[in-house]
Amino acid sequence: MHKWRSLVTAALLCATGAAGAVETRTLNNGQLILQDIPQIPQSIIDELNRYQNVRSASFRGWDIDGNGMYVSTRFGEVNQLHKVGRAGGARRQLTFFEEPIGSVATRPDHEQLAFTMDAGGNEYTQIFLFETQSGQSEMITDGESRNGAILWNKQGSAMAYQSTRRDGKANDIWLTTFDGAKKEDRLILKSTDGSWWGPSGFSQSGSQLLLLQYVSSTRSKVHLLDLDSGELKLLAGDDDVDSRNFPVGFSYDDRSAFLMSDKGGEFTQLIRKDLASGDEKVITVDIPWDINDFVLSKDGRRGAFVVNEGGVSSLYLFNPRNDRYRKVDSLPIGVIGGIEFNPRGDKLAMSLNTPKTPTDTFVLELGRRPLSSGDLNRWTFSEVGGLDTEQFVEPQLVHYPTFDKVDGKPREIPAFVYKPRNTKGPVPVIISIHGGPEGQYRPLFSSTYQMWLEELGAAVIAPNVRGSAGYGKSYLAMDNGYKREDSVKDIGALLDWIATQPDLDAERVAVFGGSYGGYMVLASSVYYSDRLKAAVDIVGISNFVTFLTNTKSYRRDLRRAEYGDERDPKMRAFLEKISPNNNVGKIQVPMFVVQGQNDPRVPVTEAEQIVDALRENGNQVWYMNALNEGHGYRKKENSDAFTQATAFFFAEHLLSEERKKKLALNN
Numbered sequence: 001m002h003k004w005r006s007l008v009t010a011a012l013l014c015a016t017g018a019a020g021a022v023e024t025r026t027l028n029n030g031q032l033i034l035q036d037i038p039q040i041p042q043s044i045i046d047e048l049n050r051y052q053n054v055r056s057a058s059f060r061g062w063d064i065d066g067n068g069m070y071v072s073t074r075f076g077e078v079n080q081l082h083k084v085g086r087a088g089g090a091r092r093q094l095t096f097f098e099e100p101i102g103s104v105a106t107r108p109d110h111e112q113l114a115f116t117m118d119a120g121g122n123e124y125t126q127i128f129l130f131e132t133q134s135g136q137s138e139m140i141t142d143g144e145s146r147n148g149a150i151l152w153n154k155q156g157s158a159m160a161y162q163s164t165r166r167d168g169k170a171n172d173i174w175l176t177t178f179d180g181a182k183k184e185d186r187l188i189l190k191s192t193d194g195s196w197w198g199p200s201g202f203s204q205s206g207s208q209l210l211l212l213q214y215v216s217s218t219r220s221k222v223h224l225l226d227l228d229s230g231e232l233k234l235l236a237g238d239d240d241v242d243s244r245n246f247p248v249g250f251s252y253d254d255r256s257a258f259l260m261s262d263k264g265g266e267f268t269q270l271i272r273k274d275l276a277s278g279d280e281k282v283i284t285v286d287i288p289w290d291i292n293d294f295v296l297s298k299d300g301r302r303g304a305f306v307v308n309e310g311g312v313s314s315l316y317l318f319n320p321r322n323d324r325y326r327k328v329d330s331l332p333i334g335v336i337g338g339i340e341f342n343p344r345g346d347k348l349a350m351s352l353n354t355p356k357t358p359t360d361t362f363v364l365e366l367g368r369r370p371l372s373s374g375d376l377n378r379w380t381f382s383e384v385g386g387l388d389t390e391q392f393v394e395p396q397l398v399h400y401p402t403f404d405k406v407d408g409k410p411r412e413i414p415a416f417v418y419k420p421r422n423t424k425g426p427v428p429v430i431i432s433i434h435g436g437p438e439g440q441y442r443p444l445f446s447s448t449y450q451m452w453l454e455e456l457g458a459a460v461i462a463p464n465v466r467g468s469a470g471y472g473k474s475y476l477a478m479d480n481g482y483k484r485e486d487s488v489k490d491i492g493a494l495l496d497w498i499a500t501q502p503d504l505d506a507e508r509v510a511v512f513g514g515s516y517g518g519y520m521v522l523a524s525s526v527y528y529s530d531r532l533k534a535a536v537d538i539v540g541i542s543n544f545v546t547f548l549t550n551t552k553s554y555r556r557d558l559r560r561a562e563y564g565d566e567r568d569p570k571m572r573a574f575l576e577k578i579s580p581n582n583n584v585g586k587i588q589v590p591m592f593v594v595q596g597q598n599d600p601r602v603p604v605t606e607a608e609q610i611v612d613a614l615r616e617n618g619n620q621v622w623y624m625n626a627l628n629e630g631h632g633y634r635k636k637e638n639s640d641a642f643t644q645a646t647a648f649f650f651a652e653h654l655l656s657e658e659r660k661k662k663l664a665l666n667n
Helices: 002-014 042-052 447-456 486-499 516-531 544-550 553-563 569-578 580-586 604-616 636-654 657-666
Strands: 024-027 032-035 058-062 069-073 080-084 091-093 104-106 112-117 126-131 137-139 147-152 158-163 172-179 182-189 196-202 208-216 219-226 232-236 245-250 256-261 269-274 280-282 290-296 303-309 312-319 324-327 335-341 347-354 357-366 373-378 396-406 409-418 427-433 459-463 504-514 534-538 591-596 621-626
Touching: 032 636, 042 447, 042 636, 058 104, 058 335, 058 347, 069 104, 104 147, 112 147, 126 147, 147 196, 158 196, 172 196, 196 245, 208 245, 208 553, 219 245, 219 256, 232 245, 232 256, 232 269, 245 290, 256 290, 269 290, 290 335, 303 335, 396 486, 409 486, 427 447, 427 486, 427 516, 427 636, 447 459, 447 636, 459 486, 486 504, 486 516, 504 516, 504 636, 516 534, 516 580, 534 636, 544 553, 544 569, 544 604, 569 580, 580 604, 591 604, 591 636, 604 621, 621 636
Parallel strands: 058 357, 312 335, 427 459, 427 504, 504 534, 534 591, 591 621
Antiparallel strands: 024 032, 032 621, 058 069, 069 080, 080 091, 104 112, 112 126, 126 137, 147 158, 158 172, 172 182, 196 208, 208 219, 219 232, 245 256, 256 269, 269 280, 290 303, 303 312, 312 324, 335 347, 347 357, 357 373, 396 409, 409 459
């Protein structure tokens, strides 16, 4: 670690340039633009290489007979589709595109699957039909609109999906039916109010379809669409009361629908709704956390759901015949995703991620009874670049007091804290802020965090400030509209808490975040520059008005529901007032801004205007822009350069001057 720090120090001492001039260079065949970022020594790149060669293998679906499965993993620059035939078996690559594979939906009773893919991160995803035996693929959408949320009917004869095909901005639902080589497209629902619509479950016969209407992070509705008559019936959700309602599927006899809803409390619970009488039964009334995933087996005999317990996943098996359930205790502590029964219903596949293992695919063997289970078998073993992950630091969950009170006591904000091993004295701190804003930091595997811990000797704190998901609908709504800056105050409270910890150095703190987390980085720099040493803004919002004006039309109304409607004069004035770009004079911290040229969510203009304003104000700014990326870096060569530059940036600003001088002399 000391050798690595010495190399950083020496490189920075050699990095010089003309005052006021912007030095520009390129990497990766001209696709990555770097401004005022010093050349990173090859020795440092080599040292970081092992942290950048970690792979994952996410479950994407069972094959037609349920003996093998599809996973996505990377053996080149981007994630592609692979097939695994057995537990621990080799991963056989099926797709070889230059862009990463998006969502995947296997076609029932066919040797085919559908997947989405965009170009250069522009998120105008197209749907492709893929022949798993021949490896041939065919684009079945128009090549221009944005498409997703693929859902096959039980027979594999029709596919429902969301698309902006009609006018380029409305999130409609389309149905494509297949008859041999022929296909027919039909618009089955028009979105007329700016909300997002998506299919969530076909009835057994295929004549009915459950739909999700997403209005905002605190309001969503469930509808039932009759595909023959076109009748649309509201099943859950109210215009007068905020509640989150999500459809998850029909019962096997089509007499009831399963929903997840928080209308009865703070958290989303599993509900069975009788479609004839309208009666509802709350199934998980004794689980005080969000139910966030639910599946049924093909024969309807089994079910399973996942609970988010303060950021950690718990898996439950479910008996649809009597609505009983049982927690599976044999799983390691981590985060579960992508659960699915095989066609026979005797195995349950899932993606599982823990602080010490990257995402891999596991299969839970099931017994004869719906609630019985056997061994958990690991099907994929992803490479970790030669790292000893058993030595990885696991986070500690803490709760720190913030500025306001609940029942007369300070409100507490949850945060996951990683501290470096075998380091003496107070250590520097990197605060990593999640995006969303309705996201949640969960204790996932992160080779980047472990690199900061080991190579920089820095602690990492990942807070879930107000507005984060997973802690109830009231907490989720606490930063909406005019309450936007209350979440920034939670970062100020975290800085206060750091100052009370003897093993953390409150004089050496950096902030890091992407998307909405990027806005939080900029806003924290406005208010707390005197308490920060460095800031990394990744695809962040710098001005809410220009962001809402320039973000893609298909998502503009959805963002207005969260941030406020800039067309209202009072709200516009407020958004202008709190926008970091209008408060650049208060930012006195070195800034690293990272962007993707094709970003449809937070346009490149958000990065350009904050970089220009900071430079005009005399601030030190590093700027990185990838011409072949969108909302974040998905190509390995770009991600590697970003990771290297970020470590370099933190080393410059978080290592003490005394340490730098000492290491430079020793070099």
